[in-house]
Amino acid sequence: MALPASQSPFAVEARHLVKRYGVVRAVDGVSFQVARGEIFGFLGANGAGKTTTLRMLCGLVTPTSGNSLIDGYDVFADPMQAKARLGYLDEEPFVHPHLTGREFLDYIADLYRMPRGVERQQRMERLLGLFELADRDGELIGAYSHGMRQKIGLASLLIREPSVLLLDEPTNGLDPRSARLVKDLLEGLAARGTTVLLSTHILEIAQALCRRVAIIDRGHIVATGTMGELRTQTGSEQATLEDLFLKLTAGPESKDMIERLLAPERS
Amino acid sequence: MLAGSRVIIGAEILALRHRLLKRGPVRLALLVVLLGFAAIFIGGGSFSLGVAAARYLPQARDPILAAGFTALAVLMFVLGFPTVIASLFVGRDLLQLVLAPVRPVDIFIARMVLAMIANLLISSLLLAGALGVGVGSGASPVFYVLAVPLVITQVLVVTAFQALLMSIVLRWIPARLARDFAAGIAGLTGAGFYIAWNVNLRQSFESRTRVDFTNAASFIQQVGWLPPTWPAHALSGVIDGSAGAGAGWTVLTLALAGLVATAAALLYGRTLLAGLGVFGGAAMTWRRPKQRPAAVARAGAGSPLRAIARKDWLAYRRDIRRLSRLLPALLFPIGYAFAFSRPSKELSGFWSEVFLIAFISMFMSTTLGTPSVPSERRGFQLLRMAPLPMWQVIRAKVALTLPAVLVMTVVFGLIVALVERNPVSEIVELIALGIWLGLGFVAVGVSAGAIDPRFESSDDRRAVGMVGTLAGVGGALGFGALSIGAFALLVFAAGALAGTAHLGSLPSTPAIGALLGAAALVLAAGAATLVGALLWAANASLVRFEDAIAAT
Numbered sequence: 001m002a003l004p005a006s007q008s009p010f011a012v013e014a015r016h017l018v019k020r021y022g023v024v025r026a027v028d029g030v031s032f033q034v035a036r037g038e039i040f041g042f043l044g045a046n047g048a049g050k051t052t053t054l055r056m057l058c059g060l061v062t063p064t065s066g067n068s069l070i071d072g073y074d075v076f077a078d079p080m081q082a083k084a085r086l087g088y089l090d091e092e093p094f095v096h097p098h099l100t101g102r103e104f105l106d107y108i109a110d111l112y113r114m115p116r117g118v119e120r121q122q123r124m125e126r127l128l129g130l131f132e133l134a135d136r137d138g139e140l141i142g143a144y145s146h147g148m149r150q151k152i153g154l155a156s157l158l159i160r161e162p163s164v165l166l167l168d169e170p171t172n173g174l175d176p177r178s179a180r181l182v183k184d185l186l187e188g189l190a191a192r193g194t195t196v197l198l199s200t201h202i203l204e205i206a207q208a209l210c211r212r213v214a215i216i217d218r219g220h221i222v223a224t225g226t227m228g229e230l231r232t233q234t235g236s237e238q239a240t241l242e243d244l245f246l247k248l249t250a251g252p253e254s255k256d257m258i259e260r261l262l263a264p265e266r267s
Numbered sequence: 268m269l270a271g272s273r274v275i276i277g278a279e280i281l282a283l284r285h286r287l288l289k290r291g292p293v294r295l296a297l298l299v300v301l302l303g304f305a306a307i308f309i310g311g312g313s314f315s316l317g318v319a320a321a322r323y324l325p326q327a328r329d330p331i332l333a334a335g336f337t338a339l340a341v342l343m344f345v346l347g348f349p350t351v352i353a354s355l356f357v358g359r360d361l362l363q364l365v366l367a368p369v370r371p372v373d374i375f376i377a378r379m380v381l382a383m384i385a386n387l388l389i390s391s392l393l394l395a396g397a398l399g400v401g402v403g404s405g406a407s408p409v410f411y412v413l414a415v416p417l418v419i420t421q422v423l424v425v426t427a428f429q430a431l432l433m434s435i436v437l438r439w440i441p442a443r444l445a446r447d448f449a450a451g452i453a454g455l456t457g458a459g460f461y462i463a464w465n466v467n468l469r470q471s472f473e474s475r476t477r478v479d480f481t482n483a484a485s486f487i488q489q490v491g492w493l494p495p496t497w498p499a500h501a502l503s504g505v506i507d508g509s510a511g512a513g514a515g516w517t518v519l520t521l522a523l524a525g526l527v528a529t530a531a532a533l534l535y536g537r538t539l540l541a542g543l544g545v546f547g548g549a550a551m552t553w554r555r556p557k558q559r560p561a562a563v564a565r566a567g568a569g570s571p572l573r574a575i576a577r578k579d580w581l582a583y584r585r586d587i588r589r590l591s592r593l594l595p596a597l598l599f600p601i602g603y604a605f606a607f608s609r610p611s612k613e614l615s616g617f618w619s620e621v622f623l624i625a626f627i628s629m630f631m632s633t634t635l636g637t638p639s640v641p642s643e644r645r646g647f648q649l650l651r652m653a654p655l656p657m658w659q660v661i662r663a664k665v666a667l668t669l670p671a672v673l674v675m676t677v678v679f680g681l682i683v684a685l686v687e688r689n690p691v692s693e694i695v696e697l698i699a700l701g702i703w704l705g706l707g708f709v710a711v712g713v714s715a716g717a718i719d720p721r722f723e724s725s726d727d728r729r730a731v732g733m734v735g736t737l738a739g740v741g742g743a744l745g746f747g748a749l750s751i752g753a754f755a756l757l758v759f760a761a762g763a764l765a766g767t768a769h770l771g772s773l774p775s776t777p778a779i780g781a782l783l784g785a786a787a788l789v790l791a792a793g794a795a796t797l798v799g800a801l802l803w804a805a806n807a808s809l810v811r812f813e814d815a816i817a818a819t
Contacts, residue, residue, distance in 0.1 A: 058652055061813050083654040094648040098582040110574030111653045116567050140585065 008072025011036045011164050011195035012057060017066035019052050026052045028219035029066070034197055034212075036163075039190045041210035042199040043241075045249055049219045050199045051091065054166050057197070058088035070164050084112070087162035091169040093153025097142030101133045101152050104141055108156040120159075127155040130181070146173035154182065164195045171205060183209060207241040217249040271373030275364065276380055298733055310395040317399020321506075325404070328506060332400055332499035336421055339393045340495035343386045343425045348452075350729075351429040354382035355535065356437075356542030357725055365543065371536035379426060379528075385729075386422045394418045397502060410505045413517065417498035420524045424494070427528040434534035437541045494523055571655050575663040578646075579639070617693055624680045624697060625751060628704040629743050631672045636712025637739055639664040640809070641720035641730035645816045657809040661802065664713045672709050676701040700754050707746045710798045715739025717805035722816045742801045749794035756787035 012034035019027040027049040034040040044050045055061040057068045059075040059082065068075040073082040096104055105124045114120055128134040131151035136144075141152060150173050157165060165186075171179040186196050186209060200206055206213055207227070214224040223230055223244075230244045231237050239247070287295065320331050355378045364374050394414060401410040432452065440448045497520045504512030640660070643650065650660050680701050684694045719735030731739070762768025763780030773779055 055815075060648060060651055080654040080656075083652055086652070088652055090648070092645075094645045094652075096578060096582065096646045096649075098585040099578060103578075103581060107574050107578045108649070110569035110577075111571045111649065111655065113569045113571065113654075116569055120569075 008069065009036075010034060010069070011038070011071055012040070012166075012197050013067075013069040013072075014053065014057060015067040015069065017053060017056050017068065018064045019049075019056060019061060020064045025219050027056065027063075027216075030216065030219070030221050031066075032214045032221060032224050034195055036195055037190055037193045038211055039186060039196040039198060039209050041206035041213035042197055042216065043201075043203070043206055043213055043245060044199075044216035048216045048249070050216055051168055053216065054088065054168050054197070054199055058086055058166050059083060060088075085163045086166065087157035087160070087164070088166045089150075089153050089157055089168060089170055091172055093149050093156075095141045095144075095149055095152060095156075098140055100138065100140055101128060101136055101144075101155070104152060105156055105159050109159050112160045114160055123159060127158055130185075131155050131178070147175060147178060150174055151178065154185075158185075158189075161194075163193070164197070165189070166197045166199075168199045169201065170198065171200070171202060179205075203241045203245060213241070215245060215248050222248045271369040272376040272380075275369070275373065275377035279377070279381060294734070301733070301737060309392065313392045313395040314399040314402075317396040317401075318403035319399075321400040321403025328400060328404055329499065329503035332397060332502055333496040335393050335396050336499040337493070337495045339390055339418075339421060340425050342389060343422065344429065347382070347386055347426065348429055349727075350385055351382045351426060352433060353725055354378045355430055355433065356539070356545070361543060365539065371539055372532050374539065375430075375532045375535045379423075379430065382430070383422050383426050386426060387419065390418050390422050393421075401502075401506070404506045406506045407508075409513070410502060413505060413513070414502060417501060417517065417520060420520055421495070421498050424520075424524045424527055427524070427531040430535060431527060431531035433542070434531060434538040437538040437545060438534060494520075497523070571653065571659060572663045572666060575650075575660065576667045579642075579664075579667050582642075617687075617689060617697075620680060620683050620687065620689070620697055621700065621751060621754065623683060624676055624701045625704055625747055627679055628672060628676045628701060628708045629747060631675050632668065632705070632708035632712040633715075633739065633743065635671055636664070636668040636709045637716045637735075638727035638730045639668055639713055640717040640805075641722055641724065642727055644722050647720075647722050647812075648816060651812070658802075658806045660809065661713060661717060661805055664717075665709050668709045668713060669705060673702060673705045676705050696754075696758070700750075703754075704747070704750055707750060707794060707798050708743055711742040711746055711801055712739060714798075714801035714805035715742065718801070718808045720808075720812070722814075738801060738804070742797060745797050746794050749790045749797065753787040753790035753794065756783045756790065760784035760787060 010033040014030050014032050017027055017030040018025065030049070030053050032040075042050055042053070052061060056063045056066075057070070057075065059068070059079055062076065067077075068082075070082040071085045073085070075082040075086075096107065099107060102124065105127065109120055109124070110116075125134065131154065133148065133151060133155070136148070141149065144152065150170070154170065167186075170186075171182055174182060183205060186198070190196055198206065198210060212224065212226050213230070215222050215230075223233055225233065227241065227244075230241075230248075231239055234244055234247050236243060236247065317331075321328050324331065355375070361374070361378075397414050397418065398411065400406075401414065404410075436448055436452065497516050501513050501516035501520060504510075504514075504516055640647075650657075677698055680697050681694065684697055689697070715735045715738050716731050717735075718738050719732035721730045721732055724730040759768050759770060760780045760783035763770065763773075763775045763783060764777050765780075766775050766777075768775040768780075770779065
């Protein structure tokens with residue numbers, strides 16, 4: 001269900017996004033752009049502001065200030081255009097526990113006004129087969145394991161072929177084979193022009209998949225760029241993404257903290 | 268209290284405090300003011316009734332107290348089952364408690380306290396009434412000291428009895444049937460008991476306006492030996508100055524409470540895990556599919572409205588807790604149709620039917636419409652992310668609820684009208700009124716749920732916050748009063764135009780008829796405006812919503 005692309009050169013654009021909860025600034029002036037067909041990594045420690053940023057980008061959370069643009073459309077000023085192009089997978093997917101997998105995909109397809117018919121049905125069957133859910137026909141989603149919910153959540157995005165995917169920990173809870181499947185799938189989708197913004201804790205996945213990454217720490221973007229650019233920025237030419245991440249989000253040295261924790265207490 | 272229970276209850280109180288403080292100072296102040304008003308008007312009304320009844324019907328003090336305690340027990344029994352199930356057998360936090368080194372009896376006590384909170388709020392009405400009876404009878408201070416613990420004991424007995432019943436079901440009914448069995452018991456027993464009680468009590472009324480308490484007293488005396496009346500006998504014993512009777516009934520009440528609570532606690536320990544399995548989530552399997560080729564897909568454009576309606580329909584059929592709420596809802600109109608349809612001296616059959624239709628329409632709309640938006644739970648985020656304006660979501664919910672409400676209203680209205688042998692013109696008027704009321708009440712009900720949704724609630728009956736509940740009740744009463752007022756004016760206007768209306772001091776002329784017709788239109792416009800305002804507020808609330816919805 002491909003929609004016409006807008007004139008914007010970017011598929012995703014965060015413009016000075018700020019989100020305040022009372023006195024807490026969960027996200028503080030986050031800006032970045034993601035080009036069409038790019039897989040972009042969005043990295044950060046727990047509570048750094050990743051999920052809040054993603055939710056502002058997909059329209060679930062209203063920013064205190066700033067703009068979220070999908071395919072050039074402002075998510076809050078022009079929500080119907082933006083949402084029609086967007087697919088968001090939460091780290092705990094939004095599903096209906098009392099529907100079967102097939103019924104849920106049908107529901108999502110109708111919600112996005114996908115034409116009914118053989119083509120849609122075939123696509124649904126292919127997705128259920130791909131994620132090994134086809135033989136779970138009589139089972140309600142409420143009885144699915146976390147990994148299976150993740151898979152049906154992904155299938156519910158792919159059934160409608162959005163041009164932009166925002167994925168919050170998409171491999172969370174998946175077995176190694178399914179995680180590999182998701183990685184291959186994302187690469188395939190990007191090759192066909194789909195833009196993927198990927199938030200993950202698993203730095204190996206980010207390093208393997210993403211051409212560029214942004215690292216967020218305590219609500220601020222601390223670095224954006226390709227691996228090479230990040231290495232130059234930090235002056236660590238041989239560093240892995242994990243080294244760069246730890247350096248850019250520097251907190252107390254974990255080694256010292258562990259030693260202090262395990263040291264016998266003095267009375 | 269046991270240490271484990273204290274920790275669990277402490278955590279719940281802390282969570283409640285956070286939930287309250289999250290509302291902000293303005294909403295909190297509003298809530299306090301509203302609760303204050305409710306306490307003054309509803310509690311004060313109940314207290315005054317108690318005083319008046321005790322003063323003017325001194326011979327009926329014991330039956331009046333017995334009726335109050337029985338009514339409370341029945342009300343808690345009918346309305347409280349889903350809450351007891353949710354408190355004792357449902358929730359991720361319960362799973363955490365099972366994993367922790369906490370004894371089942373600690374979990375039982377803590378969860379019982381939670382399950383009792385709603386019932387204790389309801390019972391404050393009875394307490395106000397009972398205190399009124401004490402004041403009206405000039406009772407000794409012992410009466411007031413005893414009244415509070417006896418009301419709390421009554422709540423404990425009913426809640427523990429419900430827990431015991433559920434534990435028995437889980438212990439001896441096969442797991443695959445337990446959910447349906449529990450829902451059946453909860454819905455049918457409660458609703459049946461309530462309707463039987465209501466209808467019986469109504470039979471003791473000579474007419475709608477003159478209450479014959481002698482008959483009411485004799486009915487209550489017939490069931491005076493039942494346990495729900497024991498605390499009442501204890502209190503009336505104190506009023507009569509009979510220390511022996513007061514102490515005897517109090518001991519019996521406390522002994523019963525101890526017995527039921529102990530039995531429930533013992534059995535709960537053995538059935539907690541089974542209950543978590545049975546009630547903890549959706550049924551494992553809906554149906555085992557036969558190996559058959561996929562059906563040929565229907566053509567046409569995908570419709571969000573149809574998608575939401577179909578999803579809701581499937582979820583309703585499969586969610587046993589929602590079904591258990593629907594069963595009494597379906598029984599109530601039948602009972603009330605019977606109770607209301609009997610003609611009285613003061614009202615003609617036609618106006619009885621008008622009130623019957625209004626009641627069924629309002630009741631069904633509240634039952635089905637109000638939780639329809641909050642019951643989306645986390646799925647609401649899917650609707651927010653879809654290219655779908657929120658007014659379409661509201662429209663879908665109204666469209667899904669409306670047929671059920673209209674069918675119930677029109678069918679029952681029609682049955683009663685045919686039994687009463689109303690002329691065709693009156694039947695047409697009643698059906699037209701039913702459709703108008705159905706449209707309005709459903710819109711009000713859905714709006715109330717959308718104005719203040721609690722998407723994380725696992726219990727539909729707690730899925731709407733205080734603001735939404737007040738908006739729903741106020742909106743329904745306002746719309747109902749304006750609509751029935753408009754309808755009455757229209758009927759009188761038609762009579763005046765024909766010169767046949769009895770309008771008291773007003774002449775039955777065409778001019779008066781036109782005036783009444785115009786007034787009816789103003790009232791109808793007011794009713795429509797009220798509904799429109801609530802729909803607007805509902806849409807604004809859903810558009811504004813941006814909280815995270817945790818998985819429950």
